[in-house]
Amino acid sequence: MANPILVLAEHLRGSLTEVTFEMLGAARALAQSTGAPVQALLVGSGVEPLAAQLGAADSVLLVDRPDLANPSSEQVSLAAEQAAGKTGAGLIFVAGTNVSTGIGTLLAARAKLPLVNFCREIKVADGRPTFVSQLFGGKVFAEVRMAGDRGVVSLYPGAFRAEAGRADKAAPVERCDLQAPPAKVRFRRFVEPETGDVDITRQDVLVAVGRGIQSQDNLALAEELAQVLKGAVCASRPVIDQGWLPLSRQVGKSGMSVKPRLYIALGISGAPEHWEGMQSSRLIIAFNTDPKAPIFDGSQYGVCGDLLDYVPALTEKLKARSS
Amino acid sequence: MNIVVLLKMVPDTVEELNVGADGRSLDAEFLRYKLGDPDEHAIEQALLLKEKHGGTVTLVALDAPEVDDVLFTALAKGADRAIKLTGAESPPGTPVLAQAVAACVRGVWNPLPADTLILCGSYAIDDLEGELAPWLATAFEIPLAMVVAGVQIEDGGRKAVVTREFFGGLRGEFELDLPAILGIQSAEKPPRYVPIAKVRAAMKSARIDSQAAELPEPPAGLELGRMAKPEAAGHAQMLEGDPDKVADQIIEVLAQQSLI
Numbered sequence: 058m059a060n061p062i063l064v065l066a067e068h069l070r071g072s073l074t075e076v077t078f079e080m081l082g083a084a085r086a087l088a089q090s091t092g093a094p095v096q097a098l099l100v101g102s103g104v105e106p107l108a109a110q111l112g113a114a115d116s117v118l119l120v121d122r123p124d125l126a127n128p129s130s131e132q133v134s135l136a137a138e139q140a141a142g143k144t145g146a147g148l149i150f151v152a153g154t155n156v157s158t159g160i161g162t163l164l165a166a167r168a169k170l171p172l173v174n175f176c177r178e179i180k181v182a183d184g185r186p187t188f189v190s191q192l193f194g195g196k197v198f199a200e201v202r203m204a205g206d207r208g209v210v211s212l213y214p215g216a217f218r219a220e221a222g223r224a225d226k227a228a229p230v231e232r233c234d235l236q237a238p239p240a241k242v243r244f245r246r247f248v249e250p251e252t253g254d255v256d257i258t259r260q261d262v263l264v265a266v267g268r269g270i271q272s273q274d275n276l277a278l279a280e281e282l283a284q285v286l287k288g289a290v291c292a293s294r295p296v297i298d299q300g301w302l303p304l305s306r307q308v309g310k311s312g313m314s315v316k317p318r319l320y321i322a323l324g325i326s327g328a329p330e331h332w333e334g335m336q337s338s339r340l341i342i343a344f345n346t347d348p349k350a351p352i353f354d355g356s357q358y359g360v361c362g363d364l365l366d367y368v369p370a371l372t373e374k375l376k377a378r379s380s
Numbered sequence: 381m382n383i384v385v386l387l388k389m390v391p392d393t394v395e396e397l398n399v400g401a402d403g404r405s406l407d408a409e410f411l412r413y414k415l416g417d418p419d420e421h422a423i424e425q426a427l428l429l430k431e432k433h434g435g436t437v438t439l440v441a442l443d444a445p446e447v448d449d450v451l452f453t454a455l456a457k458g459a460d461r462a463i464k465l466t467g468a469e470s471p472p473g474t475p476v477l478a479q480a481v482a483a484c485v486r487g488v489w490n491p492l493p494a495d496t497l498i499l500c501g502s503y504a505i506d507d508l509e510g511e512l513a514p515w516l517a518t519a520f521e522i523p524l525a526m527v528v529a530g531v532q533i534e535d536g537g538r539k540a541v542v543t544r545e546f547f548g549g550l551r552g553e554f555e556l557d558l559p560a561i562l563g564i565q566s567a568e569k570p571p572r573y574v575p576i577a578k579v580r581a582a583m584k585s586a587r588i589d590s591q592a593a594e595l596p597e598p599p600a601g602l603e604l605g606r607m608a609k610p611e612a613a614g615h616a617q618m619l620e621g622d623p624d625k626v627a628d629q630i631i632e633v634l635a636q637q638s639l640i
Contacts, residue, residue, distance in 0.1 A: 069546060069550075127552065129523075129554070130514070130524060130526065131517075131523070131524065154547065155526075155527045155544075155545050155546050155547055156546050156547070158502065158503070158511065158526045158527055158563070159511065159513070159514045159524060159526035159563065161510065162474075162510030162511050162513075162514035162515060163514040163517065163518060163524070165509075165510055166475070166478075166510070166514060166515045166517075166518035166519075167518050169599070170601065171509070171599065171601025171602045172509055172510045172602075173508070173509075173602065174507050174508055174509065174510055174511075175507070175508070187605065190508055191610075192505060192506055192508060192607075193390075193391055193393055193397055193406075193505045193506060194393045194505050195610065196393050196397045196609065196610075197397055197399065197406070197607055197608070197609060197610075198607065198608055198609070198610050199508060199604060199605070199606075199607045200604075200605035200606050200607075200608075201508070201602055201603065201604055201605060202602070202603040202605060203601060203602060203603070204600055204601050204602065204603055205601065208601060208602075211510075241522075241523035241556065241557065242523045242524065242525060242554050242555070242556050243554060243555050243556075244552060244553075244554055245541070245552075245553040245554060245555055246552070246553050247550060247551070247552050247553075248543060248550070248551040248552065248553055249550065250548060250549025250550055250551075251549060261639075262639070286634075286639070286640070294417075294566075295417065298417075298421070298566050298570055299570045300569075300570055304549055305549060307549070310547065311527070311529075311545040311546075311547060311549075311565065312547075312548070312549060313548055313549065314547075314548070318637075318639060319634070319637075319639050326393070328393075340633075340637060340639070341616075342630060342633075343616060347394070349396065351610075353615055353616040353618075354610070354612035354614065354615055354616075355612075355614070356616040357616060357617065358616050358617050358618075358619055358629075358630070358633060359615075359616030359617070359618045359619065360618070360619050360626055360630075361618060362623075362626075366623050367623045367626055367627070369623075370623035370624050370626070370627045371623075371626070371627040371630055371631075373627075374624070374627040374628065374631055375627075375631065375640065378631065378640070379640075
């Protein structure tokens with residue numbers, strides 16, 4: 058039987074995150090081909106009740122200590138290193154999310170393990186996994202194998218099906234201790250999201266602007282289009298970083314996840330970090346000057362051209378229609 | 381404060397990326413390099429900290445096309461020193477890059493001064509083998525924070541208090557003892573603009589220190605197979621025509637789907 062696959066369960070503020078189930082699903086699919094057992098590792102303070110939700114694993118390793126409330130990346134990677142050593146784990150799955158970023162690389166660096174980042178797909182041939190990684194903002198994929206049986210894989214959130222990682226049953230739980238020096242990074246407090254004037258997660262229609270909007274003045278074009286469609290304006294990271302719109306309007310990895318009925322993307326290339334936040338939109342219409350922009354691959358309709366020409370024409374026609 | 385910014389040039393994805401003849405790397409012929417967005421923010425955050433707390437900003441970058449322009453631009457913005465590590469034939473993976481950068485930093489400061497803060501971009505688009513910051517945190521055995529979007533210095537330069545992004549706009553505040561390393565996602569202000577005349581002036585008055593990089597053999601653990609462009613599962617139906625004609629087509633779609 059192959060070495061166990063260790064899945065590092067991710068949780069924040071008392072709840073497991075969706076990517077945890079995606080990782081368990083990916084591990085179960087791989088285990089089916091290789092015969093490896095799947096183990097989940099849960100590290101935190103007061104997290105024992107969460108173990109019951111990890112039944113897609115064959116067993117759960119629990120490190121639950123008061124000093125691990127909102128643990129640092131270093132503490133979690135140390136716990137994973139020790140747990141993997143104890144159980145002889147081969148592959149270790151970590152989440153490629155903002156919450157977990159750093160854990161996998163710390164673990165790989167310290168334990169001298171190979172690491173595959175940005176993994177979107179796992180193929181198996183002859184009992185050996187090939188990991189498909191998404192590089193260069195989604196423009197190129199790389200197929201990577203590990204030379205040995207051991208290594209760390211950082212899984213892209215949203216790339217694997219979460220349903221496959223949920224189970225009605227609970228798995229046996231084994232408590233583990235952690236040998237760790239005092240934490241070098243200490244949690245102080247959560248900073249709550251800014252509450253904006255508009256909750257973009259509750260809008261039926263969103264007009265999203267990206268770098269292609271070029272200037273703050275051009276935001277008015279998006280505002281006008283959103284207004285006539287009774288929606289709101291949101292944005293990708295570069296626009297927020299410029300300070301042109303408040304944080305509460307950010308869609309993507311660090312920002313909001315939205316599922317509107319209509320998402321009009323203006324000058325957004327479609328980098329993976331942005332997709333993460335809007336891929337569940339029902340209808341996506343994208344405007345971009347680059348015919349090869351990744352945004353067109355996932356949109357139903359696309360317009361290749363200058364949004365400064367196309368958007369005002371659309372707004373005017375919609376206005377004329379509604380009056 | 382002793383502020384060190386580690387910069388990494390990445391292929392500009394605005395340009396078309398093609399896979400080279402070996403099937404395992406990018407075709408270098410039409411590649412253009414630029415600084416990743418998080419690295420631009422790391423420079424800005426360093427300059428903001430220098431303005432507030434004093435000290436020096438040292439830039440360290442591996443040689444790559446366009447890197448001199450990037451370094452002179454950062455010097456023109458207010459960085460004090462730039463070190464360019466030469467000798468890499470192709471962009472190395474993160475573990476090799478981290479060791480080269482660590483060797484350079486150790487060559488300048490050994491041990492690291494107590495008020496050292498090392499900044500780099502939280503991620504890069506070619507981080508196949510992980511991010512730079514955690515590799516360096518391990519090399520120097522110093523505290524690490526990732527996805528940082530705000531930095532305060534407390535206790536007279538002994539402690540950094542950082543804001544880390546989670547998701548949905550939620551953030552967390554963490555404290556770290558210096559020396560420490562931060563993966564910067566975004567600076568507290570947008571990266572500043574510097575007029576081209578100032579960059580030209582920096583090219584005349586400032587210099588870039590070139591050093592041969594200490595490049596170890598890459599670790600043997602990964603076997604890179606084929607690289608390829610993604611085969612999209614689908615593609616948008618492209619709407620053609622002048623703005624009025626395209627608007628009519630969109631309105632038809634929206635009407636069909638009862639969105640208007």
